[in-house]
Amino acid sequence: MGGLFSKEELIVDPRQAMAKLPAYMNEKWGINFHWGKTVTEVNGPSVVVSGKKYAADLLFICxxxxFETLYPEHFSKYPLTKCKLQMMRFAMEDRNQRIGPALCGGLSLIHYNSFKSAPSLSLLKQRFSQTLPEYIQWGIHVMVSQNQSGELTIGDSHEYGLSPDPFDKQHINALILEYLHSFSGLNNIRQTESWNGVYAKLSNGEADLFVSPEEGVYIFSATGGAGMTLSFGLAEERVDSILS
Ligand SMILES: Cc1cc2nc3c(=O)[nH]c(=O)nc-3n(C[C@H](O)[C@H](O)[C@H](O)COP(=O)(O)OP(=O)(O)OC[C@H]3O[C@@H](n4cnc5c(N)ncnc54)[C@H](O)[C@@H]3O)c2cc1C
Known part of the structure; x- marks a missing residue:
C-alpha cells in the first residue's frame, strides 16, 4: 500500500466557476456573451449567429x-470520438465534516497520461485487468471532491462512441461506489444527484485539436477529459502562437 499527496492541487467548483466567469470576463476585458444563440454558418471572416451576420477578424470554433454542425468535412479528417461519463453527487450527514483534499484511488493511475512515465504501469494495468475487469470495461476510475457546501462530487466512467445513449447505467454507479468505499471510508453519505456528460476526444492520444480550416478561422476542440484543467493554459498558448 502507498499513497501520493500533492499540495499544489486546487479545487474549483465547476458549477460555481461557470456561473461567475462570464461576469468576470465582461468586467475585466469587456467581453460580451450572446446567450441562447446558435452559430449556423461560418464564412471567414463572417459568421451567422441565429440568422444575424457578424464580421470578425479572427474566429475560433470551440x-x-x-463537431457535426460547423466544418463537418474538416472535423471528419481527424480521429474524433465522444466520451460519455457518469457522475454522482452526495450530501454528508454532517454538513460540517470536511474530507480534506480531493481523493482518487489506484485506478486513476492507469487513467491519466500524467502517470505514463511510471515504469511499473503496465504491470498495474495487467493486475487491474485481472482483478477488476468490469472497471476496465466501463473505463471507471474513482475520484471524490468536496465543495464549499460540504457536498461530494463522485465519478466517473468512460464509454466511447459517436452516439452516446442518454441513460445512466445503475450498475456503473454501483461499481463506482463500491470502489470508493474500498479506499475512502466515507460512510453516512446520501445520494442527491446523478447525471452524465459528454465530451469530444481525439483517439490518437493528442491532447486537443487545433487546426485552421480557412484563413482567420481556427477550430479549437477535443480537449477530452482534461479540458477544465488545461483550457486556460491551452487557450493562452494557442492564441499566442497565432498572434506572435
Ligand atoms: C462529466 C464530465 C466530467 C469532466 N471532468 C473533468 C475534470 O475533472 N477535469 C477536467 O479538466 N475536465 C473534465 N471534463 C472535460 C471538460 O469538461 C471538457 O474538456 C471541456 O468542457 C471542453 O471544453 P470546450 O469548450 O471545448 O467544449 P464544451 O465545454 O462542450 O463547450 C462547447 C460549447 O459550445 C456550444 N456550441 C456547440 N455548437 C454551437 C453552435 N453551433 N453555436 C453556438 N454554440 C455552440 C455548446 O452548447 C457548448 O456550450 C469533464 C467533462 C465531463 C462531461
Missing part, C-alpha cells in the same frame, strides 16, 4: 462535442 463547439465541444458538437
Amino acid at each position: 463547439t465541444g462535442s458538437d
Whole structure:
C-alpha cells in the first residue's frame, strides 16, 4: 500500500466557476456573451449567429462535442470520438465534516497520461485487468471532491462512441461506489444527484485539436477529459502562437 499527496492541487467548483466567469470576463476585458444563440454558418471572416451576420477578424470554433454542425468535412479528417461519463453527487450527514483534499484511488493511475512515465504501469494495468475487469470495461476510475457546501462530487466512467445513449447505467454507479468505499471510508453519505456528460476526444492520444480550416478561422476542440484543467493554459498558448 502507498499513497501520493500533492499540495499544489486546487479545487474549483465547476458549477460555481461557470456561473461567475462570464461576469468576470465582461468586467475585466469587456467581453460580451450572446446567450441562447446558435452559430449556423461560418464564412471567414463572417459568421451567422441565429440568422444575424457578424464580421470578425479572427474566429475560433470551440463547439465541444458538437463537431457535426460547423466544418463537418474538416472535423471528419481527424480521429474524433465522444466520451460519455457518469457522475454522482452526495450530501454528508454532517454538513460540517470536511474530507480534506480531493481523493482518487489506484485506478486513476492507469487513467491519466500524467502517470505514463511510471515504469511499473503496465504491470498495474495487467493486475487491474485481472482483478477488476468490469472497471476496465466501463473505463471507471474513482475520484471524490468536496465543495464549499460540504457536498461530494463522485465519478466517473468512460464509454466511447459517436452516439452516446442518454441513460445512466445503475450498475456503473454501483461499481463506482463500491470502489470508493474500498479506499475512502466515507460512510453516512446520501445520494442527491446523478447525471452524465459528454465530451469530444481525439483517439490518437493528442491532447486537443487545433487546426485552421480557412484563413482567420481556427477550430479549437477535443480537449477530452482534461479540458477544465488545461483550457486556460491551452487557450493562452494557442492564441499566442497565432498572434506572435
Ligand atoms: C462529466 C464530465 C466530467 C469532466 N471532468 C473533468 C475534470 O475533472 N477535469 C477536467 O479538466 N475536465 C473534465 N471534463 C472535460 C471538460 O469538461 C471538457 O474538456 C471541456 O468542457 C471542453 O471544453 P470546450 O469548450 O471545448 O467544449 P464544451 O465545454 O462542450 O463547450 C462547447 C460549447 O459550445 C456550444 N456550441 C456547440 N455548437 C454551437 C453552435 N453551433 N453555436 C453556438 N454554440 C455552440 C455548446 O452548447 C457548448 O456550450 C469533464 C467533462 C465531463 C462531461
